[in-house]
Amino acid sequence: MDNPSFHIIFPKDETTDFLQEIIDHIVDNTDADVVVHRIETINQHVDFFASAQMMIPADAIVLFMGHGMSSALSGAHTSEFAYGPFISDNQLSLFKERKVILLTCRSNEFLSNYGLPCGLKAGIGFPNLITDDYELIRPDEPERVNGVTNQNVQDFRRCLVDIIKFSIEDYINLKLSFYQLYKRIQIRAQRQLIQYYNTNQNQGKLPYGKMLYDLNHGVQFIGN
Helix, strand or coil: CCCCEEEEECCCEHHHHHHHHHHHHHHHHCCCEEEEECCCCHHHHHHHHHHHHHHCCCCCEEEEECCEECCEEECCECCCCECCEEEECCHHHHHCCCEEEEECCCHHHHHHHHCCCCCCCEEEECCCCCCCCHHHHCCCCHHHCCCCCHHHHHHHHHHHHHHHHHHHHHHHHCCCCHHHHHHHHHHHHHHHHHHHHHCCCCCCCCHHHHHHHHHHHHCEEEEC
16 A cells, blocks of 8 residues: 555644654654644634645544543643633544544543544544643542652653654554554553563552553554
8 A cells, every 4th residue: 555644633732742753753764744733823723624624635644642531632722822622522523534543631532432423434542641740730530640750751751652653653664554553552552561560570550550551451443
């Protein structure tokens, strides 16, 4: 098959700027056609909805990177304003018949609830991801961050970026199926989990180990 095109939707937010490395890696290490929608202003949010279906080819992979919840994907959050929910259950139909990767918190639940009813061809979603120190101060689920340190957050960021960028590189360069991309992500997360506990034996369930466990078991695939 030809190298796929990637349309990457990346709302501006300094807490997710670290994900830029994924884009840079795809551009530098594959022949994929990469289009980045760096959404920052209110008008850019509105304009994206007006043109998304015509702008994004039917065979393109849609990669959304940012914040999210079980009911929506979030827009930009800057010093000027916070857009809030950007792509909800209704707007998800923008990507009908397309394959999507939603690199946000709780996008596994979002896809489970709305992916197939909205007509997505296939989707990869993720569980709750602790990628910012703010989540340690005001967590949605306090028990999940118990014992998690700032260093754990930085390590998890590094781990998440590596898992995604190398898995997408494999998908493109080895001409894998979309399901095989999902399995690459899952297996890489599992390897990180095993490696971590191999170097921290007999210490029980460590906070960072739980973060890796949640990633490994929470990444989800829908469609075909």
